Amino acid sequence: xxAERVFTVAQKEFTDQxxxxxxxxxxxxxxxxxxxxxxxxxxxxxRELDRYSxxxxxxxxxxxxxxxxxxxxxxxxxxxxxxxxxxxxxGGLLAIAVGSGLVSGEKESRSLKSLLSHPVYRxxxxxxxxxxxxxxxxxxxxxxxxxxxxxLLVFSIVPSPDxxxxxxxYAGVTLxxxxxxxxxxxxxxxxxxxxxxxxxLAVVVFILLSSVIPYTTTHIGTALMMEEPxxxxxxxxxxxxxxxxxxxxxxxxxxxxxxxxxxxxPRMAIDNLIQSTHNSYSSPGATLEDTLGKIWxxxxxxxxxxxxxxxxxxxRFLRMDIR
Numbered sequence: 001x002x003a004e005r006v007f008t009v010a011q012k013e014f015t016d017q018x019x020x021x022x023x024x025x026x027x028x029x030x031x032x033x034x035x036x037x038x039x040x041x042x043x044x045x046x047r048e049l050d051r052y053s054x055x056x057x058x059x060x061x062x063x064x065x066x067x068x069x070x071x072x073x074x075x076x077x078x079x080x081x082x083x084x085x086x087x088x089x090x091g092g093l094l095a096i097a098v099g100s101g102l103v104s105g106e107k108e109s110r111s112l113k114s115l116l117s118h119p120v121y122r123x124x125x126x127x128x129x130x131x132x133x134x135x136x137x138x139x140x141x142x143x144x145x146x147x148x149x150x151x152l153l154v155f156s157i158v159p160s161p162d163x164x165x166x167x168x169x170y171a172g173v174t175l176x177x178x179x180x181x182x183x184x185x186x187x188x189x190x191x192x193x194x195x196x197x198x199x200x201l202a203v204v205v206f207i208l209l210s211s212v213i214p215y216t217t218t219h220i221g222t223a224l225m226m227e228e229p230x231x232x233x234x235x236x237x238x239x240x241x242x243x244x245x246x247x248x249x250x251x252x253x254x255x256x257x258x259x260x261x262x263x264x265x266p267r268m269a270i271d272n273l274i275q276s277t278h279n280s281y282s283s284p285g286a287t288l289e290d291t292l293g294k295i296w297x298x299x300x301x302x303x304x305x306x307x308x309x310x311x312x313x314x315x316r317f318l319r320m321d322i323r
């Protein structure tokens with residue numbers, strides 16, 4: 001395998017995608033969803049900005065007594081966290097649409113057999129197709145980010161340098177989420193003979209990972225949890241050693257259930273990752289250890305799923321009988 005031929009296949013795949021009608025539809029849907037999330041974030045930001053102005057005015061009116069703490073101006077990154085949380089609600093389905101026909105579609109049109117007749121190896125083809133699909137998702141996420149930023153500038157909402165780091169973090173984890181479901185669609189595209197079947201199975205997996213599995217995991221875990229400690233059993237003394245030990249164990253079990261849910265569901269993982277990152281940014285007192293404790297399962301899920309499903313696609317494609 002040579003990198004030059006991989007990039008050649010990736011370039012061809014990327015060009016075929018962006019010149020087709022499917023890309024325009026997907027880009028339009030991404031933009032529509034992003035604009036809805038951006039509008040919701042702007043409304044929330046304006047509300048927090050009004051509250052901030054009221055707090056400043058109240059401090060200016062204080063003539064007697066010690067002055068209160070200076071209120072913090074709401075960060076612009078909250079608008080982007082709202083946008084990306086809205087985007088990922090349906091973004092997985094759009095990523096599936098990108099990857100579902102990469103292999104099975106070419107098998108149906110018999111263009112894959114023609115491609116293999118050229119001096120190119122199978123591993124170079126599957127790697128190039130995966131790279132081209134990921135490049136398309138990068139283009140879509142980048143385009144959405146640029147357009148939403150331009151829209152905010154029209155409303156005189158300018159991100160600070162600190163906000164930019166958080167915005168890029170949100171964009172990166174959202175891209176990782178899209179790559180997860182793209183890899184799932186790519187795997188089914190190699191396993192199925194028809195692109196319709198690959199799309200259907202990938203959507204079924206999307207529903208399972210996004211709704212069924214987290215719902216089931218949470219309810220089973222809740223049913224197996226210990227009962228919440230009763231304050232009355234300790235005479236209402238919540239500072240007692242016995243109560244503190246029980247309440248620590250109770251919340252420890254709850255954190256374990258949340259970690260298991262995040263690990264099994266990429267959708268819950270990305271929600272937790274964006275929310276935890278946003279909360280850490282909004283609360284400067286949060287330690288790195290606390291933040292990592294909340295997001296480790298989310299990072300693991302968004303890393304393991306793409307690797308596993310791409311490995312399935314890679315192995316299947318190398319052994320595929322193409323006639």
